Amino acid sequence: MISIPEMIGYLAATLTTASFLPQAILTIRTKDTESLSLSMYSLFTLGVLCWLIYGIYIDDKAIIFANAITLVLAATILFCKIYNVLFKKG
Amino acid sequence: MISIPEMIGYLAATLTTASFLPQAILTIRTKDTESLSLSMYSLFTLGVLCWLIYGIYIDDKAIIFANAITLVLAATILFCKIYNVLFKKG
Structure with a gap:
């Protein structure tokens, strides 16, 4: 059986x-x-x-899986930010 | 000596x-x-x-240390967002 620490770890991940x-969806939808923060x-x-x-x-596999998804989402948000910094205001 | 995977792990953390x-500083400074995303x-x-x-x-200790710092920063940003949602626009 899965232990409590393991369960909390999976929940955390x-x-x-x-x-x-939701941040990626908001950013794509509003373009705002x-x-x-670009640095962030x-x-x-x-x-x-x-x-x-x-x-x-x-x-x-858990670290690979979780971070592959996060990478796609974070890179999408970063791309929108860089695009706005370069071609629009903010 | 510290191994390459360990080094990459510490760098990642x-x-x-x-x-x-930088996100917490930007949010506190601009209040914007x-x-x-509130959900995020x-x-x-x-x-x-x-x-x-x-x-x-x-x-x-590494997980405790890294996440204690991140918790303070993320909670600060969340607090600003909730404050703005409740008392201001957005």
Whole structure:
């Protein structure tokens, strides 16, 4: 049977990964990135990429899976932000 | 000596934790949370809290340390967002 710490770990991973979905949807829908920090999404996307590489290195499927999804979502938000910084205001 | 996967893991943890600092600073400075997703910061803050509890359960100081910092930063951003939703627009 799955232990309590394991259950909390899976819940934690699911929540932190899933949380970027509503932000990505909001950003794509409104195209508004004014109050999003470019530094945050640059560092975060790079960090998630490192987590993914780490997961591949230690061959941990949960880390690979969670961070592959987060990477797509965070990179989408980062792309919208960079686009707005370059071609629009904010 | 520290191994390459370990190094990438520490780099990943540092980047994803540190990334919320510029967002928290931007949010506190501008008070603008219009393009921040309330769902994202609600789910993310709860998720980070779960990571912290998980870290305490398995007694992993790195997980505790990284998520304690992220929790403070994410909760600060969430507080600003909730304040604006309740008392201002967006």
